[in-house]
Amino acid sequence: MNSPIYQTEDTICALATPAGTGAIAVIRVSGTKTYAMLEKLFHPYGNIDFSAIESHKVVLGQLLEKDKPVDEVLVTKFTNPHSYTGEDVVEISCHGSWFIQQEILRVLMDNGCRMASPGEFTLRAFLNGKMDLSQAEAVADLIASNSATSHTIAFRQMRGHFSKRIQQLRAQLLDFAALIELELDFSEEDVEFANRDKLIDLLDTMSTELTQLIESFAMGNVLKNGIPVAIIGKPNVGKSTLLNAIFNEEKALVSDIPGTTRDTIEDVLVIDGVSFRFIDTAGLRDSDDTIENMGIERTYEKIRQASIILYMFDAGTPQEEINETITEFREKIDDNDKRLILIANKIDLLEEIPHNFKNLVELETLFVSAKRKENINMINETLLKSVSVGVEEANQSVVASSRHYQALIETLKSLEMVHQGVHQNVSGDLLSSDLRAALHHLGTITGEITNDELLGNIFGRFCIGK
Amino acid sequence: MNSPIYQTEDTICALATPAGTGAIAVIRVSGTKTYAMLEKLFHPYGNIDFSAIESHKVVLGQLLEKDKPVDEVLVTKFTNPHSYTGEDVVEISCHGSWFIQQEILRVLMDNGCRMASPGEFTLRAFLNGKMDLSQAEAVADLIASNSATSHTIAFRQMRGHFSKRIQQLRAQLLDFAALIELELDFSEEDVEFANRDKLIDLLDTMSTELTQLIESFAMGNVLKNGIPVAIIGKPNVGKSTLLNAIFNEEKALVSDIPGTTRDTIEDVLVIDGVSFRFIDTAGLRDSDDTIENMGIERTYEKIRQASIILYMFDAGTPQEEINETITEFREKIDDNDKRLILIANKIDLLEEIPHNFKNLVELETLFVSAKRKENINMINETLLKSVSVGVEEANQSVVASSRHYQALIETLKSLEMVHQGVHQNVSGDLLSSDLRAALHHLGTITGEITNDELLGNIFGRFCIGK
Numbered sequence: 001m002n003s004p005i006y007q008t009e010d011t012i013c014a015l016a017t018p019a020g021t022g023a024i025a026v027i028r029v030s031g032t033k034t035y036a037m038l039e040k041l042f043h044p045y046g047n048i049d050f051s052a053i054e055s056h057k058v059v060l061g062q063l064l065e066k067d068k069p070v071d072e073v074l075v076t077k078f079t080n081p082h083s084y085t086g087e088d089v090v091e092i093s094c095h096g097s098w099f100i101q102q103e104i105l106r107v108l109m110d111n112g113c114r115m116a117s118p119g120e121f122t123l124r125a126f127l128n129g130k131m132d133l134s135q136a137e138a139v140a141d142l143i144a145s146n147s148a149t150s151h152t153i154a155f156r157q158m159r160g161h162f163s164k165r166i167q168q169l170r171a172q173l174l175d176f177a178a179l180i181e182l183e184l185d186f187s188e189e190d191v192e193f194a195n196r197d198k199l200i201d202l203l204d205t206m207s208t209e210l211t212q213l214i215e216s217f218a219m220g221n222v223l224k225n226g227i228p229v230a231i232i233g234k235p236n237v238g239k240s241t242l243l244n245a246i247f248n249e250e251k252a253l254v255s256d257i258p259g260t261t262r263d264t265i266e267d268v269l270v271i272d273g274v275s276f277r278f279i280d281t282a283g284l285r286d287s288d289d290t291i292e293n294m295g296i297e298r299t300y301e302k303i304r305q306a307s308i309i310l311y312m313f314d315a316g317t318p319q320e321e322i323n324e325t326i327t328e329f330r331e332k333i334d335d336n337d338k339r340l341i342l343i344a345n346k347i348d349l350l351e352e353i354p355h356n357f358k359n360l361v362e363l364e365t366l367f368v369s370a371k372r373k374e375n376i377n378m379i380n381e382t383l384l385k386s387v388s389v390g391v392e393e394a395n396q397s398v399v400a401s402s403r404h405y406q407a408l409i410e411t412l413k414s415l416e417m418v419h420q421g422v423h424q425n426v427s428g429d430l431l432s433s434d435l436r437a438a439l440h441h442l443g444t445i446t447g448e449i450t451n452d453e454l455l456g457n458i459f460g461r462f463c464i465g466k
Numbered sequence: 467m468n469s470p471i472y473q474t475e476d477t478i479c480a481l482a483t484p485a486g487t488g489a490i491a492v493i494r495v496s497g498t499k500t501y502a503m504l505e506k507l508f509h510p511y512g513n514i515d516f517s518a519i520e521s522h523k524v525v526l527g528q529l530l531e532k533d534k535p536v537d538e539v540l541v542t543k544f545t546n547p548h549s550y551t552g553e554d555v556v557e558i559s560c561h562g563s564w565f566i567q568q569e570i571l572r573v574l575m576d577n578g579c580r581m582a583s584p585g586e587f588t589l590r591a592f593l594n595g596k597m598d599l600s601q602a603e604a605v606a607d608l609i610a611s612n613s614a615t616s617h618t619i620a621f622r623q624m625r626g627h628f629s630k631r632i633q634q635l636r637a638q639l640l641d642f643a644a645l646i647e648l649e650l651d652f653s654e655e656d657v658e659f660a661n662r663d664k665l666i667d668l669l670d671t672m673s674t675e676l677t678q679l680i681e682s683f684a685m686g687n688v689l690k691n692g693i694p695v696a697i698i699g700k701p702n703v704g705k706s707t708l709l710n711a712i713f714n715e716e717k718a719l720v721s722d723i724p725g726t727t728r729d730t731i732e733d734v735l736v737i738d739g740v741s742f743r744f745i746d747t748a749g750l751r752d753s754d755d756t757i758e759n760m761g762i763e764r765t766y767e768k769i770r771q772a773s774i775i776l777y778m779f780d781a782g783t784p785q786e787e788i789n790e791t792i793t794e795f796r797e798k799i800d801d802n803d804k805r806l807i808l809i810a811n812k813i814d815l816l817e818e819i820p821h822n823f824k825n826l827v828e829l830e831t832l833f834v835s836a837k838r839k840e841n842i843n844m845i846n847e848t849l850l851k852s853v854s855v856g857v858e859e860a861n862q863s864v865v866a867s868s869r870h871y872q873a874l875i876e877t878l879k880s881l882e883m884v885h886q887g888v889h890q891n892v893s894g895d896l897l898s899s900d901l902r903a904a905l906h907h908l909g910t911i912t913g914e915i916t917n918d919e920l921l922g923n924i925f926g927r928f929c930i931g932k
Contacts, residue, residue, distance in 0.1 A: 014489075015488070016488060016489040016490045016562075017483035017484060017488045017489070017490060017491060017492065017562065018483060018484045018485065018486035018487055018488035018491065018562060019484065019486065019488070020484035020485065020486060021484055021609060021610070021929070022481070022482060022483045022484035022485070022609075022929065022931060022932075023480075023482040023483070023494075023587070023609065023929060023930075023931040023932035024482045024483060024492060024931075024932075025483060025484065026483065026490060026492060026559070028489075056523055056524040056525070057522055057523060057524070058522040058523070058524060058542055058544075059522070069621055069625075071608075071621070072621075072624070072625075076524055076542075078524075093492070095605070095608045095609055096482075096483065096484060096609050096929075096932075097608060097609045097610060097611050097612070097617070098612070099611050099612045099613065099616075099617055100608070100611065100617065103614075103617075121489070139561070142537075142561045142563060142566070143487060143488075143489065143561055143562050143563045144487070144563065145563050145565050145566065146563070146564070146565045147565065148569075150565075151563070151565055151566065151569070155535055155537070155538075158538070159535075159538075463487070463488065463489060463562075464489075465488060465489035465490075466488075466489035466490075466562070
C-alpha cells in the first residue's frame, strides 16, 4: 500500500471544530467524490437540486441516511480550485452534539469517505499548490499560537512574507547554477557564462540576509515559545508569593473568557501579547541552603536557559551582603546574554527604601511587597521593556521554526563553500555541486524540495481536521 | 436594568463551536448592529464591498483591528429574517487557536458587541417567531442527545411535529372559549353560542390525546435519559465481570471515534441506538449478606427505579433454592412494571445446562459465562427486545420533557373540570375560567403563554453560543 501521505485519490472527512459539545460543529469533506456523496446524502429545503448550488453558498437542508434524518444542517460547497485543499470541498455545519458529530462521520464513512489523517487537508493544499511548505507549517503554528507575538509570527509566515523572500533568493541562485552547469556542457571551450563578480555579489547579499534570518531565530523561538524567566533567591524570600501575585494580577484578564483553565496560565504568562515562560526552579526554591552553596548543577542548568532572571532578596538585607552575593552569582552563570533584575521584597517591613542601592550593585532593582501586591505592575513593565526590541522584530521576517533555522544554517555553509570556491578558482563541477547543495537546503524550507519523511514529520504535528 | 432575557437591542456574540483548539472555530454575531460592525472589521479579499456581499455567501478576507490582522477568516452574512435568530447574523469561521478565538471575541466586544448569555441566540429565534418554545427546547435536547432514540425524539420535536398538534388542539379549544365568553357578554339574554355537545366531543378527543401523550412520558423519559437497568445478585456471582463483559463488547464500537471517553460509556451503554443506564447497586454488590437479608432500603429504592432487572446467580445453584429466592425477591419489589431477567452465570463450570429450569421460575433465563464472555450478546439482544415497543414509539410524538408532562397533566385536570361543569350545567363564568386555565397550561408548552421566569429556566440550560 502507498504511504497514506500521498494517498490523494480518497475522499476524506474529519471534524474541523474542537472535539466536544457546542452549539454547532463543522465537518469537512474533501476529494473527487465529495459532491457525488453529498448529492446522495444532503437534501436541501425548497426542492433545490444539489448540483445547482453554487460554490460558497450556504444552504439549509437535511442530511438523510436511507430517508432517516441524521440532522438538519447547513452545507457549503467550495468548488475546486477555490477551496482550502484545492479539491472539491464541502463543509457541513451541524448541531453540536457529540452523538450527531459521530453519526455524520459514520454516515460519510459508510458512503465511501476515509477519516482524514492529521494535517491531511493542509497536505493536500500543499500538494495542490495552494500554499508552500513554510505556509503550511504556519497554519499549525497559528492554531497552536497562544500570544499576540506567536500569533503575529505565524500569521505573517502563513501569508507568505518569509516564503516569498526565500523563493526570490533561491531563484537568483538557480540562475547562476544554471549558467555554471551550462559552462560544464561547454567545458572544452573554457567559456565563462556566469559572471564571477556578480556571483560573489549575490553570495554576499544572500549571506548577509541569511545570517540576519539565522540570528532572528533566537528571538523568534522565544517569542513563539515564551521568553524564559527564572525567579530565584534564598528560601522564604517570597518567591511563591511573588509568582502568585504576578499571575493573580493577570489571571482576571484571561479568565474573562470561559474555558480558560488555570493550567495553561500557571507556567506561561502573557503580558501585552508577549508570553513569558516561568522556569520551574523548585530545587532552588525548596533548598534550605543559599544559592552559592547548593551546588546542584541541574538547577544552574535551568537558570542558564533563562533569558531573564529575577533575583529576589529581602529588602532588609545589608547592601554589602547583597552586593557580594550577586557578584558571586554572576561569576557562576554566564549572564552576558541574560537580563538580571533584582527584586527587593518585603518593603512593607521597611521604614524607607534605600535610595543608594542601585549604585552599589549596578543592576536595576525593583522594590516590591509580594504579600501586599505592591509594585507588582513594575515587574510586568520591566519584563516587557526587556523584550521591547523583540516585539518590534515580530513585525519583520523572523525565523521561529527550528527546521527552517537548520536549513538556513546548512544553506549558509554551502554558500560559504561556493564563495571559497570562486576565490580559489575551483572547477565548475565543484562550484555546481555546492550550489546544488545550497539550492537543496533552501528548497526544503518552502517545499520545492521535499520527501515523504519530511512531509510525514511536518503534517504529523497537525491536528486531525486541518 | 431590564432582565437580560428580554434585552434584544444589543448585538451579541459568542463562540458557537466547542471550547478548545481545533482546525477551525466559528463565532456568531447577531443583532441590529452586526453588519455595521463587520463592515468596519472585516476586509474581504478582492476589493469586495462588505455591503455588496449577498446573504448566505461565504467570503474570505481578513479581520483587522486598527489595520492589524487578527486572523484570516471566512465570513457569512445571514440577512434577517433568513437567519437562525431572525436578526442580521454573521458567522465568522476562524483558525481554531484558542488565542485567536479569544482575540476575535475581544475585538467584537471592544466594538460594541455583548457576550451572549446561554441560549440567547435561540431565545431571540423564539422571540422573533422562528420557532416555538417546545422547538427551542428541542434544540438543547438535540445538542445533549447521546443515542439514536434521544436524537430522534429531539429531532422530531425540533421539526415541530409535537408543537403543531398542541397548537391545533389549543386553537380548537380557543374557539369554544371565545364563544363561551361571548355568551357572558350576552348573559342577560340567556343565549348559548357554544354548542355543548360539540364541546363535550372536543373535550373527549382532547382528553384521549392528552392521556396518550402523558402516558408516553414514561417511555419518552427513559428513551431520552437511558433505560434504567439494575444488575443484582449475591456477592461473587460475577456482576462486575458481567458489567465489564457487556461494556467491553460495545466499547470497541464507540471508541472508533476519537475523543469518546471511557467515562461516558461506563454508566450508559448504547445498543442499536437505545441507551441503557446501568444503576449502581454497589451497596448490594458489596454486601456479604444475601439480598433477602440486606435490609437496606436505599438499595431497594434503586432497584425500584429500574425498568429492567438482571438477577444474577450461579448456574450451579440448586434450582429449588433459586425458585425460593426469586419468589421472595419478587414479593419485596413491585415488579409489575419491570422486566425481570435471570442470568445464570458460570456455565463454564457446569457439565450441562439444566433444560427444565425455565419451567420452574417462569422467567426468561439466560445462561452465560461472564468470565469467558459466552452468550453476552444474548443479554444485549434481550435488553433490546424488552424495549422494542419503545423504539417504535420514538417515531410517534413522545413527550420527553418533564415540563411538558407537567403542563399536559395540568391541562387535563382543567379539561376534566370543564367536562364536569358542562355536565353539571354550571355558569359560563366557571366554564370560562377552567377553559382559560387549560388554554394557559397548553400555551406554556409552545410558548404562546410565557414569562421571564419560565424563559430564564429554559434558556439557562443552554450552552453559550446556541
